[in-house]
Every structure is written in C-alpha cells, then in structure tokens.
Amino acid sequence: MSDPKHVAPTLPAAIRQLAALAESTRRASHARREGLQSAPAKPVRETGHGSEVTDVAGLTGLNEVAERGFVFVRPDGTERSCSFAELAYQAERRAANLHACGLKKGDRLAIVVPDPDEFVLSFLGAVMGGIVPVPIFPQLSFKNVDSYHETVTHIANASGSKMLLTTEATRPYVQPVLARVESMTRIATVDELNLQDNGIVDVVIEPEDTAFLQFTSGSTSKPKGVVVTHRNLAWNSESFMIHGLEKDSSFDKGVSWLPLFHDMGLIGFVIGPLFTNIPVVFLPTASFVRNPRIWLDKIHQHRGTITYAPNFAYSLVTKRVKEKDVADLDLSCLRRAGCGAEPIQWKTLHEFADRLKTAKFDPRAFLPSYGMAESTLAISFVPAFSGVRADVVEKSGLEVGQAVPALEGLRLVNCGRTFPEHEIAVVDENGNRLADRKVGQVLARGPSIASGYYQEPELTAEAFKAGPDGHTWLYTGDLGYLVDGDIFICGRLKDMIIVRGRNFYPSDIEWVVSDLPGIRRGNVVAFSADVAGEEQLVITAEGLSGEAEALKAAVAVRVVAEFALAVHEVVIVPQGTLPRTSSGKPQRRKTRQMYLEGTLVRARSVQGPEDPVEEPVLSA
C-alpha cells in the first residue's frame, strides 16, 4: 500500500514538518524585522510579536504562521495557547521521559487525563516515542466508581498496558486498577514526568507501525481496541481534511468540544489538523454540556470555520439556547458544520439552522457524514457546502428492503460518498453486491480501514473479511443503500425487527410511539422477541402519566395504524428505569435482555418515582 499524496506518512513526521515550518517562518520574520529596524530600541523577542512594528513587510502574517497552533480553553474560561512548535518540543520531551520510565517502542500506555491540553501533549509524546497510547475516558458520570474501575481494568488488560498515565486529581479514581492489571507496573502522573528532563530520543517510526489503540464500546460486547496505524491516520486525515472538508490552511480554524478519548475528537480535531496544518480551539466537553452556548461563543470569538458534532449536540443547542441569546453572534465564518457518529435527523439540523438564522449561520455549512473507529474515523462525506439533503422513501418499501422514492414517507439523510482510493458497497446476506436503492449491509475498504481488533482474532475475523471482488472489507454492521455512489444509513443490522418477512427499523417505531401523550419522549425501545418460534414485536416505554393499561392500548393502536403491524406486548415502565448508554440513550439490546429475563420493572400507573423516600421530603 502506498503513502498518501498530500500529507506526511506518519504523525511524528507531520508534527516535525509543522515545527520546521514554524521555525523557518520565525527566522524569515526575524530577518525581515532586523532589516527593517537597523537599530531596534529594545531586543527583539525570540518569538516575535510584531504588533508594535508597522506591518510594511507582511510581518504579522509571518508571525501568525510561526505562532499558529492549538488553543485550549480551560473550564474557568482562561486560555492556554500552544503553538505547533511548542507542541512538537513538548511531545519530543515527553517521549524521552516515557522512555526513561522503561517504556519502549511498541509498549502500550494507558492514558486517563481529563485536561485536554495535558491529554494532547501526553498522547503525542507517546506517539513521538513510538509508544502506543491507549486513551481511556475519565470518570465523570455520577455513578459508582466500581463499574468505572471495571472498564479501565478491562481496557488496560486487553491492551496489555505497561503503565497508566494520569493526573494528580484523577489518580485516586484509577489507583485501584494497578493491582488488577498484570501487565501494569506503574501509575505515573503527568506532573511527576514533566519535572524530568531526559533530552530527546530518536525512535524510527514507520507508516505500518501501530499509532494507537482506539477502544470502542459495542452495545453488546466489552470495549475492543481498534489497531490504528500511522498509514491509516495519514490516509484518513488526507481523506477527510482535504477531500472531505476541503481545508484551506491559510484561513481555516477548528473549534471543538468533542471528547478527546473518542475518534471524532481525537482524530477529527487533533490528528487530522496536525497532518494538514490547521489551528484548533478546544473546549472542555463538560463546559459545552453545562452551557451549550459556549460552543457558539467560541466559534464567534475565534472566527472558527470548522466544527463537528453528533446529532444530539445540535439538538441540545436548539433546546437550551434562546434566539435572543445569539442575536449578537456572527457565525457567518463557519463554513463546515459536520455531523456524524450517530443517526442524523433531518429535523434536528433544520431546527438548529432556524434558531441560528439571526446569528448568520449558513445551513449549507452542514456536512453529514458517516464513519466509525474501525475505518480510523471517516468513511463518507457529502460534498463541501451542499448542506443536508434528504431522500424521502416509502415506509412500506423499506420493510422489504427497497428504498422507493416517495412524496411523503421516511426522510433519510444523504451521508455522501467515500474518498479517493476507498470503496463502499452494499451487500445481501450472502455477500453479493446489491443494486442501487436495495437495502443491505454497508461494507467499506481502502487504506483507512484498520487491520483489526487488538488480540481479538475472532472478533477481527467477523468484522474484517472477504467480500466482493475477493478483497478484504470492513463489515460495518450498518444497514443502508446506495444511490449513484451516495450512501444512506437505515439502522443497525443487529437491531432490525423482522416480523413475517417484513423489516422494521426500531427507530422508526420508537419515534412514532414517543409522540404519544403520556409517553416520555425519547424513552421508548422497540425490539423483537421469539414467541413460540416466531419473531414478534415488543415495545417498552417509560410512562409519564396515566394508567398503564390505557397507555398500552394507545401504543398498540398507534403502531397498527402507522405500520400495519401487530404488537405482541407493550410494557410500560416507570420513569428512569430503562437501561441507558453513557450518552443517555436507552439501550435496546439490554432492554430486550431484561425483558426476556423478566427483570423489567412494570408500572401499573405512572406518577413519577414511586419509591418511598426518607425524610426530608419535598413535594413539588
């Protein structure tokens, strides 16, 4: 496999290129300034802010190039700037410090560092030294720490991590893991390592070397580590930054609050921009969730041009940000507003655009896309500046696997096409290519596709296997269809409800039931269960108010009316009792499992939490 054409072959090479560019620009700026001021009144600062000099020779422009880099906004609103030159220097130092801890090229290093700046520098330090970082999310979920310890222990064991890097503040939350992971010899903090000075190490990094392990959580299985090589990173960065976002390094700037221990935040806003010389402003994820407006404020303030978020975040903005709050914002600078990582709702993006019309948000900036950790990050993008385009298809056609265009029906968002040197296919159960508008499993191949899951040969063989034309393909587990090379995603293969040969996507049924009065919006789960040898539809929903029997009847009537589908059973459960994912969505497979085990809490009538509670009690 060849190297990509427009970016460096490895991440360390990309970082060194940025540092070299900054250095040569700094010299040019310095030299030009010396020439301009034959006798400077005060010594010219090494890093040279040229603001006091009249910019006759384009000095400001040169300084901007020398100073460009990442800006980290802290929770208290203060900012830490880290130029690409500084970042390269820090990463080189940290690489040497990690080697001094006894880590060698290829060793795995678990990283649990909640502060974005320290996380990025630690991650890049490991990568510079050829050490394989394993990012793990920090504990921040109002939950018992036991399940967190279990997850960290699992990831550290599965990756065979030798050391865990954390911060002083986070150390207590990860310390118990040390005794439970055989391969792990030490937990170190960023602060204690930063005190050291071990110079720099010279480690040769090849494109086929593993860059890092990206752990992804399936909703059924324990997290598994996708092996991402430098070649994968280089190819995918070129694909989404250059072919997808059509980046322009002369003015583009990213703004992101995405968590950095997930592919979208880490590859989308740290690694991709480093390969392609794009400055980025990072905000803490928690700051965005606490106050979604801060995302818009920072785009406005920093004149951000590129941002990205899953569907729910656009919806959160529409819910929490009032039109009057954004009247003084100017978001006309934003030319790429990516959307991915979860099903994209046409309605959500339109409501967002409406709310931000007065802030000059251009809806053509919307960039629906499709991807997953197994493909490094991105698989497909719509053409830049084409906005949200939806395909309206017959509901009845989708039931039999056909996407038939209709005037009214289901609205599916176009997720665009794949990148040069990559291919996408839709196949039937036997792995044969399907014609346009026929629904089947989505497959992807190309230089961005990872080689597999770390030390999981069986799981790897299931997902990465032979497909059309004898090539190895990634079986995404998603169902979708193609139209002239554009991909539309319908749902997850494993969640598909098949009743008497008709196919239903749970999300369609859940959406309709959610709309009923007395049902808590978004807290509905539809699945199929085997009843006497036949697949039957079961719906569970959290009730808001009313008698359970009446709600059950209303749900059944509505589903029959909408889908001509009989419901085997409707289960009304009390508020807050459906199992949820870490992002707050009800877990379909877990709910199904609880239903089959008989452990779902069934409500008779619903009036909020029914548990008797201790004093002091408030009544609203």
Add this chain to the structure above:
Amino acid sequence: MDRFELLQLFQRTASEIAEKEIRNVAETTSIGELGIDSLGMLEVIGSLERELKIQIPDESLAGILTVKDLLNAVLSRQTV
C-alpha cells in the same frame, strides 16, 4: 440560599431539564434514582452554576453520587 431552598431549586431545575416532574427528592436519593442520565445531570449542574453564579470544578463532580453530595458541592462554592 439555605439547604432547603437549594433542594427545591435543584428539584425544579432537574424537572425542567428532564422534561418530566421529579418529585419527592430527598438528600439520600442517589443521582441514579432520579432517572436523569449523566449528560442531563451536567446540564442541571450548568443551570445551577449560572443561577447561583458559582463554578463547581470538574474534579468534585466525580465524587457526586447522591443529592446530598451535590448540595454539599454547591454550598461549599457559595460565598453568600
């Protein structure tokens, strides 16, 4: 603002954000019992922070398991 008022404010805010009525909240109620996911809880905290003009550092959020922990975290930040 005293503990009782704060508990009332919390109940009101949580109900608004969860878009459902949350009643009978006691100090011993665990956050998990409220039927609000972790993102929702962060939203609630953000709203309390704005209302009370305080800031709760991220580090202290990890230790919050019950309504009592939350009240303590807020009250320890309040100067008035």
